[in-house]
Amino acid sequence: MKYLGLAYYNPEKFAAMAPADVQALVSQCPPLDEKMRATGKVLVAASLTEPKDWMTLRPRGGKTQISDGPYTESKEMVGGLFIIEADSREEALKLAAMHPAALLGEAGGWAVELIPMDFFLG
Template identity: 65%
Template sequence: MKYLCLAYYNPEKFAAMAPADVQALVSQCPAKDAELKKTGRMVVSASLDGPQAAFALRPIGGKTVVTDGPYAEAKEMVGGFFIIEAADREEAVRVASLHPAATLGESVGWAIELHPIGFFEMDRTRGT
């Protein structure tokens, strides 16, 4: 089974950090990411631009309307996502716990939310 893992953070807490503290935190991520990739269970991983770059499509009056972000008020924002493969919930927790957001960044609200994926299809014609 595949799991969508949403990596959250608190933008206000992150913005309040001193640049040196941000660097110290972020510099620990590549080693953690490498650990996760070594499991062979990672399908895809990506970080997202800040919430100000987000936009939403909504059906309004029979037409698709674009709304600029951030389009949801929240204390936590999705900063990235990854998809893993795991045999069951326990394995998904074990694999996802290798991601930096599961072990670092408590002070900036890092967290991971896991969603089992019911249907998954990749467009292999794109080559990206």
């Protein structure tokens, strides 16, 4: 089964961190990301741009309305995503627990949400 992992952060908490603390935190991510990819189970992994660069498309009156920014306002924002393929829920949790947002960044409000995915191919 494939799983979507969404890595969250809290922009306010992250902004309150000292720049040196942010750098120390972020510098730990590449080796952890590489360890996760080395399992051979990571199909996609990406960091997302700042929400100011996001766009939202929604149907309105039979047409597509495009607006700037994320669809919802919340305390937590998605900062990255990954897709893994795991043989069991337990394996998926073990793999997701390797992601930096599941190990580090408590001060920045980091977290990972793991979602089983269904695929519909035509």
